[in-house]
Amino acid sequence: MAIGHYLVLSGVLFSIGAAGVFLRRNLITLLLSVEIMLNAVNLAFVAFGRQFGTVDGQIITFFVMTVAAAEAAVGLALVIGLFRHRESLNPEAFTSLKW
Amino acid sequence: MISSSFDAIIPMLCVALAGLVVLLAEAFRGRDEKMPIGGLAIIGLVGAGAASILLWNRNATSFGVVTADNFSLFVNLVLIGVGILTVMFSSQTIERDGIPAGEYYAVMLFGIVGMMLMGQATDLLVIFLALETMSLAVYVLTGIRREQQQSTEAAFKYFLLGAFASSFFLYGVAFLYGVTGSTSLDRIGTVIAAQSMSGNPMILLGVGLLIVGFAFKVAAVPFHMWSPDAYEGAPAVVTGFMSTGVKAAAVAAFVRVFLSSLEPMITDWAPVLWLIAAATMVLGTVVGVAQTSLKRMLAYSSIAHGGYLLAGLVAGNDVGKAAILFYLAAYALTNLGAFGVIALLGTRERANDDLRDYAGLFKSHPALAVLMTFFLLSLGGFPPTAGFIAKWYVFSAAIGSGYYGLAIIGVLSSVVSVFFYLRIVVMMFMTDRDARPVPAPITTVAYAGLVLSLAGVLYLGVLPTAVIDFAQASISTIF
Numbered sequence: 001m002a003i004g005h006y007l008v009l010s011g012v013l014f015s016i017g018a019a020g021v022f023l024r025r026n027l028i029t030l031l032l033s034v035e036i037m038l039n040a041v042n043l044a045f046v047a048f049g050r051q052f053g054t055v056d057g058q059i060i061t062f063f064v065m066t067v068a069a070a071e072a073a074v075g076l077a078l079v080i081g082l083f084r085h086r087e088s089l090n091p092e093a094f095t096s097l098k099w
Numbered sequence: 100m101i102s103s104s105f106d107a108i109i110p111m112l113c114v115a116l117a118g119l120v121v122l123l124a125e126a127f128r129g130r131d132e133k134m135p136i137g138g139l140a141i142i143g144l145v146g147a148g149a150a151s152i153l154l155w156n157r158n159a160t161s162f163g164v165v166t167a168d169n170f171s172l173f174v175n176l177v178l179i180g181v182g183i184l185t186v187m188f189s190s191q192t193i194e195r196d197g198i199p200a201g202e203y204y205a206v207m208l209f210g211i212v213g214m215m216l217m218g219q220a221t222d223l224l225v226i227f228l229a230l231e232t233m234s235l236a237v238y239v240l241t242g243i244r245r246e247q248q249q250s251t252e253a254a255f256k257y258f259l260l261g262a263f264a265s266s267f268f269l270y271g272v273a274f275l276y277g278v279t280g281s282t283s284l285d286r287i288g289t290v291i292a293a294q295s296m297s298g299n300p301m302i303l304l305g306v307g308l309l310i311v312g313f314a315f316k317v318a319a320v321p322f323h324m325w326s327p328d329a330y331e332g333a334p335a336v337v338t339g340f341m342s343t344g345v346k347a348a349a350v351a352a353f354v355r356v357f358l359s360s361l362e363p364m365i366t367d368w369a370p371v372l373w374l375i376a377a378a379t380m381v382l383g384t385v386v387g388v389a390q391t392s393l394k395r396m397l398a399y400s401s402i403a404h405g406g407y408l409l410a411g412l413v414a415g416n417d418v419g420k421a422a423i424l425f426y427l428a429a430y431a432l433t434n435l436g437a438f439g440v441i442a443l444l445g446t447r448e449r450a451n452d453d454l455r456d457y458a459g460l461f462k463s464h465p466a467l468a469v470l471m472t473f474f475l476l477s478l479g480g481f482p483p484t485a486g487f488i489a490k491w492y493v494f495s496a497a498i499g500s501g502y503y504g505l506a507i508i509g510v511l512s513s514v515v516s517v518f519f520y521l522r523i524v525v526m527m528f529m530t531d532r533d534a535r536p537v538p539a540p541i542t543t544v545a546y547a548g549l550v551l552s553l554a555g556v557l558y559l560g561v562l563p564t565a566v567i568d569f570a571q572a573s574i575s576t577i578f
Contacts, residue, residue: 007277014270021263030259037266041273048277060224060282064269067231071262074235078242078258081251094252 006047013040027082027089031075038068106159107167110147110175111215114182117143118208125201136200137190137544140208144182147215151175164222164283169573170424174218174351177428178344180555181435182211185340187548188439192336195447195539198243206243207340210236214348218355223272223282226352230268230316233348234261237341241333253332260315260325268312274305288360306361306368310375313356316349317405320378330398335445335452338394339438342401343431350408354423358415365415372413377508379406384512388519393441394452396519397434400478403516404430410505411493417574419496424570426493429477429485429559436552437474440467443545444538451538457523458530467541468527470549477556479520480513485559492567 013036020033042061049057079089086093105112121139128134151172159167185207193203213233220226238261242254276282278301279290291302311322318326330338357368383403390396408430411423444460444467445451461468477484480491490513497506559566 014266017266018263021259027255034259034262034266037263038269041266041269044270044273045276048273051277052280054280056282057276060276063224063228067228070231070235071265074238075255075258075262078238078251078255081242081245082248082255085248085251094248094255 003047003051006043010040010044010047013037013043025090025092027079027091030091031072031079034075035068035072038064038071104161106154106157107161107165107219109150109154110167110172110179111212111219113147113150114143114208114215115212117146118205118212121201121208122205125199125205128201134200136204137186140186140204141183143208144179144186144211148176148179151179160221164225165216165219166221167219169575170355171215171218171351173424173570173573174347174427175215177347177424177431178211178214178218180428181340181344181347181431182207184432184435184439184548184552185336185344187544187551188336188339188435188442191539191542191545192334192442192445195445196244196334197447198334203240203243206236206239210240210340211344214344217348218351220352221284221355223275223284223287223356226356227265227269227272229348230312230352231265233345234265234316237337237345240337240340241329243337244334249332250334253329256332257325257329264312264315264322267308267315271305271308271310271312274301274308278302278305284356284360288362291360292363302364303367306364307371309356310368310371313349313353314375317346317353317409318402319375319405319409320382320402323379323382323402323405326402327395327398330401331392331394331452335394335438335442335450338398339435339442342398342438343434346401346405346408347427347431350405350412350423350427354412354420357412358420362415369413369415372409373502373505376406376409376413377505379403379409380509380512381406384516387516390519391454392452393454393457393523394438394450396454396523397437397441397478400516400519401434403512404434404478406512407490407493407509410497410502410509413505414493414496414500414502416496416500417571418492418499420574421567421570422489422492422496424573425559425563425567426489428566428570429489429556432552432555432559433474433477433484433486436549436556437471437478439545439549439552440471440474443467443541443549446538454523454526457526460527462531466546467549470553471527472524473553473556475520475523477560479517481517483557483560485556485563488560488563 017033017037042064045057045060117140121136154167210233213229216229220229238254238258241257242251244250279287315322380403383399387396387399411419477486480486494506494509
């Protein structure tokens with residue numbers, strides 16, 4: 001497969017993630033959408049790395065995965081914090097600040 | 100002097116070590132035992148400051164991805180100043196609000212490490228890691244008062260939009276890597292300069308995505324939506340910390356990436372940043388006028404200040420680069436001072452940040468009212484304060500590069516902003532006070548922090564030449 005195919009797939013995944021952040025109405029799904037965006041980027045890195053015939057792209061992916069894990073930890077902690085206040089995962093329940 | 104490949108990271112090591120010591124101290128602290136944890140944090144920061152000064156002019160590099168050139172050392176010193184002042188203000192507020200000291204200071208110090216790394220990194224991947232280190236720490240600090248719904252909500256909004264913007268930034272890095280085969284700024288710079296890349300859609304996409312990521316962290320329009328909410332929901336000291344530290348670090352990396360490796364493409368990105376800078380200055384000011392919460396008002400004011408910083412970046416000349424550094428120092432001292440006053444006036448139950456809470460402040464707390472007046476005047480750009488010199492310097496850089504329109508928009512918006520700063524001053528001095536909860540007496544350490552910021556603001560305003568020379572020396576080593 002040419003690199004174009006991978007990049008198109010990565011672009012599609014990234015767009016799905018980005019759309020999810022705005023359209024979905026569940027805090028957990030919002031987090032998942034962000035993870036999809038990061039993994040779309042990972043795919044692009046690996047594809048480019050393969051094109052250059054080096055392992056750089058794949059090594060970068062490991063860094064990104066670590067960061068994504070740290071992000072998920074903080075994100076889930078905040079979701080739990082929010083849930084304790086309102087017993088809800090709907091972002092519309094949280095309106096004490098103007099959006 | 101002995102030099103090793105670790106030289107360039109010594110300032111960061113000092114701060115990270117202090118963070119670990121603080122965590123350990125908290126772990127071994129007995130119940131109700133008092134420990135000078137803030138003092139430990141300050142020792143680490145002072146050590147990092149000393150290391151930064153010793154590294155001056157030595158251009159140390161570590162591992163090929165971290166550099167300690169004068170530019171990043173200047174930013175380091177600003178960040179250390181931000182850290183020390185934040186610790187001084189926090190000493191009072193965290194006890195009042197019941198925040199666990201060890202965790203709070205440790206997260207703050209790790210955040211500062213991320214900020215310093217952002218200014219020092221010379222590789223896009225390391226910049227991304229630094230950005231995340233800094234951001235994750237600041238998300239946690241924003242939501243550190245878990246019992247308050249507002250604080251948690253602000254943290255989640257900041258987190259979600261921040262993570263969203265980081266992935267845009269990372270996607271930009273991926274495209275630049277795809278075109279140039281490297282994430283190192285030097286390498287990217289040489290490849291772009293060697294082949295004329297302006298028309299290449301992939302690199303334009305990459306640069307565009309990087310602009311989105313950076314603009315988000317600087318809170319530039321149209322990526323500013325998170326900042327009023329995050330600034331209002333966070334404890335006031337944390338707001339001061341993130342409005343100055345995060346902005347300084349993000350601007351430093353922004354300047355390094357765009358004025359060193361992407362400089363050959365300046366004709367492509369300068370118009371975009373021109374628009375962003377102009378929109379940021381105008382929107383920050385106009386919406387700021389309509390706010391009734393002081394924290395929210397200062398949030399919009401700091402959006403506008405981000406616009407002035409970007410104006411210096413658009414100018415792109417030597418004056419502009421030095422102006423950005425000077426502006427960062429001036430803005431950091433002023434804004435931290437202002438948020439310090441807000442923080443000290445709050446109580447555990449109520450932030451006391453409504454504009455009406457400041458009515459008659461001069462009668463109840465004359466010293467705080469006077470200090471606040473100086474900080475507000477400096478934010479508005481009145482002589483003889485730091486804000487005036489900083490703005491004058493940025494606008495003269497814009498004019499020097501022929502951006503008259505940008506300079507005019509900047510001057511007009513700062514004239515409008517004076518209106519809302521003076522509104523607070525009038526409130527403090529000329530209105531009678533309403534009944535409101537009385538804050539606890541202010542400790543000497545917190546007062547010392549405020550006086551220190553004021554001294555800095557006046558020093559930069561009255562005798563700016565020393566620091567301007569220093570800023571010019573800092574930019575001469577790179578670019």
